[in-house]
Amino acid sequence: MAAGLLAGLAAGCKSNPFAPEDAAIQPSGEKVKLLSVDGEEIEVDKAFLKPVPDLPQVSNAAARVGMANKSFVMVIDLSRCKNLKKCQQACDHMHHVHPGQNWIKVDPMQDGDHTAKYWQPTTCMHCDEPPCVKVCPVDATFKRQDGIVLIDSDRCIGCRFCMAACPYSTRVFNWGDPEVPKEIADKPYSCETSMPQKKGTVGKCDFCPDMVRKGSLPHCVNACPNGTFFFGDINEDSVTNGSETFRFSDLIKDKAGYRLMEDLGTKPRVYYLPPVNRNFPFEVGEENEKQKS
Amino acid sequence: MKTSDITLTEQITNDLLPQKFGLRGKIWTSVLIAICLIGAYAYFLQLKTGLAVTNMGDYVSWGIYISNFVFFVAISLVGSLITAVLRLADVHWSTPLTRIAEIIAVSAIVFASLIIIVDMGRPDRFYHLFIYGRLQSPILWDVIVIGTYFVISLLLLYFPLLPDLKILLRHKDHSPKWMNRLYSLLGSFWKGTVGQVKINDKAINILCITIIPVAFSIHTVTSWLFATTYRPGWDSTNFGAYFISGAFLVGAGGVVVAMFVFRKYYHLERYITEKHFDRMGRIVVMLALLYLYFNINEYLIPAFKMKKPEEAHLTNLFAGDFAPIFWFAILVGMIIPILILLFKQGRKPLPMFIAGIMVVIGAWFKRYLIVTPTLLHPFLPMHDAPQRFFHYFPSWQEWAIAMGSLAGALLIITFFARIFPIIPIHETIIEDEKTA
Numbered sequence: 202m203a204a205g206l207l208a209g210l211a212a213g214c215k216s217n218p219f220a221p222e223d224a225a226i227q228p229s230g231e232k233v234k235l236l237s238v239d240g241e242e243i244e245v246d247k248a249f250l251k252p253v254p255d256l257p258q259v260s261n262a263a264a265r266v267g268m269a270n271k272s273f274v275m276v277i278d279l280s281r282c283k284n285l286k287k288c289q290q291a292c293d294h295m296h297h298v299h300p301g302q303n304w305i306k307v308d309p310m311q312d313g314d315h316t317a318k319y320w321q322p323t324t325c326m327h328c329d330e331p332p333c334v335k336v337c338p339v340d341a342t343f344k345r346q347d348g349i350v351l352i353d354s355d356r357c358i359g360c361r362f363c364m365a366a367c368p369y370s371t372r373v374f375n376w377g378d379p380e381v382p383k384e385i386a387d388k389p390y391s392c393e394t395s396m397p398q399k400k401g402t403v404g405k406c407d408f409c410p411d412m413v414r415k416g417s418l419p420h421c422v423n424a425c426p427n428g429t430f431f432f433g434d435i436n437e438d439s440v441t442n443g444s445e446t447f448r449f450s451d452l453i454k455d456k457a458g459y460r461l462m463e464d465l466g467t468k469p470r471v472y473y474l475p476p477v478n479r480n481f482p483f484e485v486g487e488e489n490e491k492q493k494s
Numbered sequence: 495m496k497t498s499d500i501t502l503t504e505q506i507t508n509d510l511l512p513q514k515f516g517l518r519g520k521i522w523t524s525v526l527i528a529i530c531l532i533g534a535y536a537y538f539l540q541l542k543t544g545l546a547v548t549n550m551g552d553y554v555s556w557g558i559y560i561s562n563f564v565f566f567v568a569i570s571l572v573g574s575l576i577t578a579v580l581r582l583a584d585v586h587w588s589t590p591l592t593r594i595a596e597i598i599a600v601s602a603i604v605f606a607s608l609i610i611i612v613d614m615g616r617p618d619r620f621y622h623l624f625i626y627g628r629l630q631s632p633i634l635w636d637v638i639v640i641g642t643y644f645v646i647s648l649l650l651l652y653f654p655l656l657p658d659l660k661i662l663l664r665h666k667d668h669s670p671k672w673m674n675r676l677y678s679l680l681g682s683f684w685k686g687t688v689g690q691v692k693i694n695d696k697a698i699n700i701l702c703i704t705i706i707p708v709a710f711s712i713h714t715v716t717s718w719l720f721a722t723t724y725r726p727g728w729d730s731t732n733f734g735a736y737f738i739s740g741a742f743l744v745g746a747g748g749v750v751v752a753m754f755v756f757r758k759y760y761h762l763e764r765y766i767t768e769k770h771f772d773r774m775g776r777i778v779v780m781l782a783l784l785y786l787y788f789n790i791n792e793y794l795i796p797a798f799k800m801k802k803p804e805e806a807h808l809t810n811l812f813a814g815d816f817a818p819i820f821w822f823a824i825l826v827g828m829i830i831p832i833l834i835l836l837f838k839q840g841r842k843p844l845p846m847f848i849a850g851i852m853v854v855i856g857a858w859f860k861r862y863l864i865v866t867p868t869l870l871h872p873f874l875p876m877h878d879a880p881q882r883f884f885h886y887f888p889s890w891q892e893w894a895i896a897m898g899s900l901a902g903a904l905l906i907i908t909f910f911a912r913i914f915p916i917i918p919i920h921e922t923i924i925e926d927e928k929t930a
Contacts, residue, residue, distance in 0.1 A: 306877055308875050308877045338627060338637075358622050365555060365556060365720075370553065370874050378546075
């Protein structure tokens, strides 16, 4: 079903509960299958469907606190990445990231002279000891109870200390006008969608808390055709890429998961599974470098 | 005896009263104003378009604005060195230099504050620092100590000026009306009574003591803006001491340059003597050696180990893209001045002036090297970002604003010397009486 459209069924007269409130709406003849509250499969004319607006955005005060009893983690399986950059494209598109800049970077890595090359997607690590939050002079970037690190672009003064502090180079800056469509630029800023971005402030991967609130997965997780990204809640000990779900602790134990730059003590929330038994050779991904802007 | 005393006092006063700009003074001032205006225009463009007018990017997210800021904070430390440290050490020869040092400190700290606002993406939200300020952030520490240092420096400029204001008001015919009005506004309450002098001396003493920890703080905290991060080249426990030693060096170099210029332009050979140059020369040598010592620690010890993240950064400095600037800063900023000033002949005014200029220019580039190369060597590869982010050379707007700020600082010093006696008249008379 089209995104943003939830099936809202108009409860009209008793005889036909699916008749539209507004008698002027004529049936289009195109039927849509739905599941009724009784568990029956029913067919409804498409014209009778009523778009229901998205859940109202949480207030920025609630966005600062975060979701209760949640502790979000991400697992990135390096053996599955072939630098397709679908994650990046989806992320850039959904967050209206300034053309050329990316919140997700897919870095070509080689740890030692004779070690294998591999592709490493990097998001914000949502560290439990976030260096960026430590240095922020105005509490514009903050850590929530569910582990997510977000930015309040209405408060950020643009000093860029967080960018200098982040060892993962994950943060990007809106050097000029962020070039977002007008209808988005006119909306009030939400810390959870990180939109609309503002000139002279910092942006970064936000773990898509707005999607998570809706019970959906972050855009990058949904976009990867190889199921590289897993997202989940450490309290439930499960992570999923949409089609496969694993017990987080088992996955990390069995596949020898690790975090980036563990020695810095930043305690990231993004775990990596080593690039062993890879689905694609490194070279396959080099093709995808050409489409870079 | 008495008459000769009076004439001597008159002589000193006449020599040291502020003088009108000559032709050279007018040209100098207009050039500075022109540079400032170009800088102001560049800042106007930046306000309109955003920091996109700079060549900074997501990797080099701090550029010459920040290195210029560090330079200003560094040079401002000299106020505390010449005024406070030497005063508390009961050194008297430095008396004629105190006001020069203090006005350099004040003007530098003013432009340090301005340039940091220029660097902000959202200068319109500067007040957020006060309504949302987090005391845990080193930036807040910097705001606090720089504010404190500015106030103490201003008072250390003002209090010793009070007896001179009285002298200036006695010579009303010497200055235009608006200046006399300014003098009486600032100092008409000063009668020079025993009680007033006592309070003033005490106040200056207290300020001299308090300014030393504050001065150490401003530059230590500035070094912590870098040292509190993980990046190779910044992640150093040596940074506070390294910055402070460099700051005293550039400040002393700046004072030497200013001494030479004021002496030549205002014909102050009687007051700023070759002896002063000789002694300042010794101080500069000592400070340059000290700074060299910290540089050896800062570069050669990591280079001995060549840890992986440091390796790219250090080889880039020693033999890569930044090598010409790096060796320029080491040679011109430290080693050549040391070689000049170690010899008695080198501590004459002209060679001192040249060495002073070398120290200051070397120090400016040194600050650039502290900020930029590190940012070009992040832990993860520079990738999936616009090509222009992978290198950095300041845009014309950045140059214009940086040069405009330097010109602005010089302009404050120039105007100050036009309005107030750049060498303390009253203290010089007292010193003269003591030695006579």
